[in-house]
């Protein structure tokens with residue numbers, strides 16, 4: 001799986017935490033979903049500096065789909081569940097103490113004032129205007145903003161928000177909108193225990209999914225048996 005030129009530029013610009021491997025898998029999976037003409041918009045929960053969102057939005061524009069990016073665009077909410085791992089809680093303590101480092105020499109994104117404006121600017125530098133042609137960035141806690149957004153149906157969802165409560169909310173609000181043949185991809189299934197717990201719990205007793213393991217875990221929607 002080769003990375004697109006756009007994804008390479010986004011990584012060079014230090015706008016994403018995605019590894020080359022995860023980014024390539026994300027792009028290839030979305031391309032396959034679009035090629036299969038799966039209906040619906042593209043969404044991302046966890047935009048941060050906008051790196052993966054720029055690539056998703058670009059594919060959305062090319063395919064005539066809408067893109068919805070959701071983020072608080074500020075300090076990440078804490079891992080408040082007992083299902084979050086000690087490692088996630090330690091990571092949050094470092095962030096909260098103000099000592100988290102960013103990508104390379106950059107400031108950690110959660111300490112940047114006006115992160116939303118910065119991300120819109122980054123989109124613009126890649127030729128994508130937020131608020132035009134179905135490209136949307138929604139600022140606020142997921143649970144505060146998602147209920148007011150009419151996404152109708154979804155073909156692809158990227159869930160990259162680290163902790164149990166956030167992943168649980170993102171998944172439970174998007175899976176019912178996902179078309180058959182669509183896919184949800186999780187950045188943190190193998191790195192944050194709370195993400196894995198939220199995903200595993202959600203699919204217990206369901207018969208409308210197929211798991212696809214890999215660097216970034218994915219779940220495809222299928223017709224129930």
Ligand SMILES: C[S@@+](CC[C@H](N)C(=O)[O-])C[C@H]1O[C@@H](n2cnc3c(N)ncnc32)[C@H](O)[C@@H]1O
Pocket residue numbers: 015016017018045046047048049050051052053070071072073074075076077140141142143160161162166
């Ligand atoms: C790991 S970063 C996203 C990385 C990004 N996709 C990239 O390409 O590097 C996780 C983001 O999720 C956001 N987030 C986590 N929980 C949230 C919640 N409950 N509501 C809104 N944003 C949330 C954080 O603020 C943070 O910006």
